[in-house]
Amino acid sequence: MADKLKFNLVSPEQLLVSADVDMVTLPGSEGEMGVLANHAPLMSTLKSGFLSVSNDSAETKYYVLGGFAEVNPEGLTVLAEHAGEVDGAQRSDFDRHIKAAERKVETAPDDDSRQDAEQAQEHLNALVSELFGG
Amino acid sequence: MPSLKELRNRIASVQATQKITRAMQMVAAAKLRRAQERVEQSRPYTERMASVIANLSASMSAQEGGLPMLVGTGSDQRHLFVVATADRGLAGAFSSSIARAARDKAQILQRDGKEVKFLFLGKKGFDVLKRLYESQTVEVFEVGTSGPTFADAELMSAKIAELFDAGEFDVATLFFGKFVSVITQDPTQIQMIPAAVEGGDGETLDLGGAAYDYEPDESEILKELLPRYVTTQVFGALLENAASEQGARMTAMDNATRNAGEMIDSLTLTYNRSRQAQITKELIEIISGAEAI
Numbered sequence: 001m002a003d004k005l006k007f008n009l010v011s012p013e014q015l016l017v018s019a020d021v022d023m024v025t026l027p028g029s030e031g032e033m034g035v036l037a038n039h040a041p042l043m044s045t046l047k048s049g050f051l052s053v054s055n056d057s058a059e060t061k062y063y064v065l066g067g068f069a070e071v072n073p074e075g076l077t078v079l080a081e082h083a084g085e086v087d088g089a090q091r092s093d094f095d096r097h098i099k100a101a102e103r104k105v106e107t108a109p110d111d112d113s114r115q116d117a118e119q120a121q122e123h124l125n126a127l128v129s130e131l132f133g134g
Numbered sequence: 135m136p137s138l139k140e141l142r143n144r145i146a147s148v149q150a151t152q153k154i155t156r157a158m159q160m161v162a163a164a165k166l167r168r169a170q171e172r173v174e175q176s177r178p179y180t181e182r183m184a185s186v187i188a189n190l191s192a193s194m195s196a197q198e199g200g201l202p203m204l205v206g207t208g209s210d211q212r213h214l215f216v217v218a219t220a221d222r223g224l225a226g227a228f229s230s231s232i233a234r235a236a237r238d239k240a241q242i243l244q245r246d247g248k249e250v251k252f253l254f255l256g257k258k259g260f261d262v263l264k265r266l267y268e269s270q271t272v273e274v275f276e277v278g279t280s281g282p283t284f285a286d287a288e289l290m291s292a293k294i295a296e297l298f299d300a301g302e303f304d305v306a307t308l309f310f311g312k313f314v315s316v317i318t319q320d321p322t323q324i325q326m327i328p329a330a331v332e333g334g335d336g337e338t339l340d341l342g343g344a345a346y347d348y349e350p351d352e353s354e355i356l357k358e359l360l361p362r363y364v365t366t367q368v369f370g371a372l373l374e375n376a377a378s379e380q381g382a383r384m385t386a387m388d389n390a391t392r393n394a395g396e397m398i399d400s401l402t403l404t405y406n407r408s409r410q411a412q413i414t415k416e417l418i419e420i421i422s423g424a425e426a427i
Binding site: 040 | 347355365
């Protein structure tokens with residue numbers, strides 16, 4: 001059996017996952033990436049999207065809204081501002097985030113930050129439409 | 135000497151008050167347990183965030199300039215005080231001791247000719263400092279009674295970041311009540327901007343000779359992370375405050391219940407005495423009336 005990856009998924013309100021798993025796929029801001037045990041040290045920001053955890057051929061999916069991943073020799077830690085399991089996600093929970101993203105686009109002070117905000121909004125909308133089918 | 139009826143009414147009213155204070159104490163005890171759990175649950179996130187920022191800023195400071203949020207604007211002339219208190223009273227000196235700490239600091243800074251602005255999280259702090267600093271108050275946020283959520287903290291820190299981007303202040307300091315124990319809450323201040331990150335307590339991970347890969351680069355990550363760090367600190371302060379507030383209220387209401395008990399005892403004693411005095415008086419009247427015949 002290959003080595004296991006120590007994985008922590010932390011949000012400010014609670015510790016969602018703390019377990020040894022086979023592989024985690026992350027929605028990195030520069031593209032999806034899979035992390036296995038003994039991965040090289042890495043820090044990356046995350047975009048809104050899905051994070052899947054594979055362990056013993058079982059797969060659990062989580063959604064994360066904005067966050068940060070750190071891989072070090074101890075394992076993988078994901079700090080997500082908002083996260084939860086895909087099963088049991090409520091449409092109404094996302095309304096607030098959609099509104100916040102809209103506001104951010106409207107109030108962006110310059111083109112650069114507007115572009116960033118629009119991109120973040122796009123990722124969020126893609127996530128919501130995938131979760132709830134439209 | 136109050137009449138018997140007056141005494142009876144007073145005893146009844148103190149008993150009613152005691153019932154309320156006892157209920158409030160028990161509610162605070164239940165809420166305290168929940169608030170403490172939430173502080174515990176938020177700790178891993180806060181600690182990881184702090185260590186990541188410390189790591190990044192250590193490797194950043196060797197390089198050019200750095201972000202204003204991290205290294206400051208190069209001036210410390212204008213200050214923003216973020217004063218986190220409770221929305222409701224009846225919690226002993228909880229809110230006023232935090233407000234007093236902020237006031238003391240503000241007076242020292244103002245004596246040095248510096249400018250201080252206030253942002254209140256929780257209405258009570260504003261009530262205490264309204265008379266002195268109303269014109270310097272930027273905004274008052276309510277923290278609600280059902281415990282702070284991360285969304286609240288996001289709203290508040292968005293306001294702080296907005297003010298900073300607009301160049302309204304150079305240094306932001308956060309005041310809140312650190313929860314030490316049920317009877318002790320420590321008014322604490324933290325400098326939020328520029329981010330005063332300590333050197334990670336000298337504890338660095340051995341990466342086995344490898345260096346971190348950054349995706350995107352370090353400055354991009356820091357730019358993303360610093361506003362979140364502010365949010366995390368605000369959220370942490372709100373949670374600590376929620377626990378401290380309930381602790382303070384529990385102690386205050388425990389005292390109030392005990393005081394009410396003492397008052398009932400002394401009122402009951404007076405009541406019994408005057409009742410006895412009245413009986414004796416009536417007896418004397420009857421007996422002396424009978425003797426006169």
